Amino acid sequence: MVDKRFSLLAVLLVTALVLAACPQPTPIEQTMQEGAPQDVAQTDEEAAASPPSMSPMQGGVWVEGSSADATILNPILASDSASFDVLAWFFPSLLGQDPFSGAIVPTAMAESWDVSDDGLVWTFHLRDGVMWSDGEQVTADDFKFTYDAIASDLVETPRKSNLDNIESIEILDSLTIQVTYSEVKCDALNNLGLGWLPRHLYAEDFSDIMDSPLNEAPAISAGEFIFNEWMRDDNTTVLRNDTYWKGAPNMDGWIYKIVPDPGARLAQLQTGELDLIGVQPEQLTTVQLDSNLNLHKFKDDGYSYIGLNQANPENPQPGQDEDGNLIAQDPHPILSDLAVRQAIAHALDYDTIISKVYLGQGYQIASNVLPAVEWAHDPSLQPYAFDTELAAQILEDAGWSDSDEDGVRECNGCATAEEGATLTIRLQTNAGNTTREDLGALVQDQLNSIGFDIQFEAIEFGTLVGELLGQTFDIVILGWTGLGTDPNDDSFWHSKFDTPGSGFNFVSYQNPRIDELLEQGVSVPGCAPADRAPFYTEIQQIIHDDIPYVFVTGSIGNTGYSKKFAGVNPGVWSFYHNIETWALAP
């Protein structure tokens, strides 16, 4: 008996040792901070000011920490940011983006372009001499193949909408592409930004795209790095591409390491196991006090908002009929009253919200176009001021008073609800997002203090999305990220996107003037910012006045990174835009 038990233990021990011996990538090649300066953390401006040494030091590895792993390394099949973080190294794209302003610039495959007078035909002239790492040239064929693949029925991709309004794509010669649109849409260029697949590695009929092994291991690259290995949920490694057209990077490679826990990510940044992480607000002080780290702080292209459903959640209706005529909405009994929306906007203590909930990592915004889109943003527009007395007075004047003195106002001559109806509204957000949960609790307190009866609940994200798109909610706390560089956000406001079950104008906002302005703003011939700006100035004013959203805060991003490499000059829109010039710090 004893022998058998010890045999069992022995078997377990041997199994553990054998498993521990399963081959895995290992060695410690990364260069730890050499001669780390003793000063406190630099700002990114200071870091940028210190130029790389005259003869850049070769070698070194940069390790980025991420909470989530990539899902697929194919630019037309991927839909998550982690996948794009990795695959962006390999696939060339048509258009570049200024890392600081976000403007579309000829720094990628297109080195110039012409536009027809009617704004419908775009001719792109491609850079000559850009090579895939297997020696084949990157040509217009790759571009056309990629967009034809998206259109193919054999390819299941969420990118089908990138083809909207594109009438045709023609190859004039191997380095010239002509894209013809069916109508002028000034933000349509953004749809041409996807990475190109190497046509010569795929079947002509696209039949192998969905199941290609290249989706897991892209064999060739035309970017800064070449794919090396992907260990799912652990790390992805890429190696320097010696044939990169801008010049091979100095570093040996780049690693994308999955560290799901934010506390563990910070610990690994401090120990030098990671070189870059997104810093949580509560982690900022630790990063700022660490002399081995830099902090890059920037206004992100996103905001947090409180969405106010203006239609009756019991009776969701589309915003337009088949002919594009407005359908009058069954109004929300409470939130369709502009006075109630104004009272909500004035009742919130934005300073406290930003300092306590967002830990200072936010800034109040007045309307829908963020300061990051400088040419379209209207800085003269003032956000709603926190003024509870004014908020209470607005409600009082609008016929919402607390006649029974139970702390909750009732409709006593209000414009939209039945007499005696209480100011009771559901407020929802997604569970698990602690910032939004905290915000919800604060909003509930602040609104209840002026006579609302807010019933707050945090529910599972998928369920919340169902309620939002189904338009069965009252008030929602949510945020938009990745809004990009174009101010066109018609999907949030245009009545044609008020489609229960699918549209993103889920607050059922209807304003014919806004519909008109949104359409005009994206169809200005020539798309010159100066010509488009007036439309967006008016849009911002109307959205501000109508309050379909209460804008809570613009997002601030924080990136903590090591001082291992010199030449790091992070931009708002791209951290790695000049990575090929980085060199190990002396």
Add this chain to the structure above:
Amino acid sequence: MSRYVFRRLLQAIPTLLGVSVISFVLVYNSPGDPILTRTFDPSITQETREILRRQLGLDQHWSLQYIGWLTGIALRRGDVVDEFTRSEVKCSFVAGLNTTFCDNGGGILRGNLGTSIATNQAVWDRLVERMPATFELGVSALLVSLLLGVPLGVLSAVYQGSFFDNFVRVMAVIGNALPAFWFGLMLIFIFGVVLGWLPTGGRQTVSLTNEFDWVDRLRHLILPTIILAFGGIAGISRFMRTETLEVVRTDYIRTAKAKGIAASRVWFIHALRNALIPLMTILGPAILGVLTGAVITETIFSWPGMGRMTFSAAVQRDYPTVLGAVMFFALLTILGNLLSDILYGIGDPRVRLS
């Protein structure tokens, strides 16, 4: 014995089928929509969402989806052969039934756990990819739990009421009560950040090359093993203490003592052997725990195991991966319990398997 094992394995079939129905119904009726969750993006049109939903079969009634998942054969009304035929999917239209039958060659009845919605990988491949990491951590935690938990429990019983006994009992309570995420982060902070003795996470130090380094791998194993084993040590030591105290009150131990056999021999040979037998019953479930992974420990220590994968698949509404993992874990549960029973039979000759 072999007849017993065979019969138990046969009984496993209806159990697994029951698990498959219940888990399928639960997963498919849980709130959230895998397509909406993945495409909550204004730039993605409703048409695109509908195409994705149809291609994945998510537009069908759950019972049809269940049949498809079970057999690999999807049924669709009308002639949609052209729409669904792929190189790996064969479709045929039966006019009499006005139904198109599409066979994707899969289905769990044919041993195919399906394809992940999130990554387009075979679910079995996803599980296999993570098994070594999960087993490595789990087996090492189980070993540490047994090697420390058993002697601590026996010594607690030997020195019942002493400072040592009380200390072990208090530690056992703490071990069970400490949240793994907090304790894990504390260990990372102390041993990784402040002292710099141990790596803070991962299965190995990441690098651009593929060389294997024993020392590096073992160093990475230490902290997560401590976290995972801490609760195990607590549980096993408490269990062994109780069992040992029970055994030493039996007649044969009293007889052994009366015969003048040395105390250490009475405790560690006579008492321990018998006290170990009930341990067999918890060993099966313990091994199961080892094999299914530990979500929190794997998350804190960036350990690429099955528990973390299943958890993130659930969050992403990756139904095939969640269901595949559930079926795999169900099979392991059945096998773990069977192993427990067999071990019990081997350990205690009075128990006969029949």
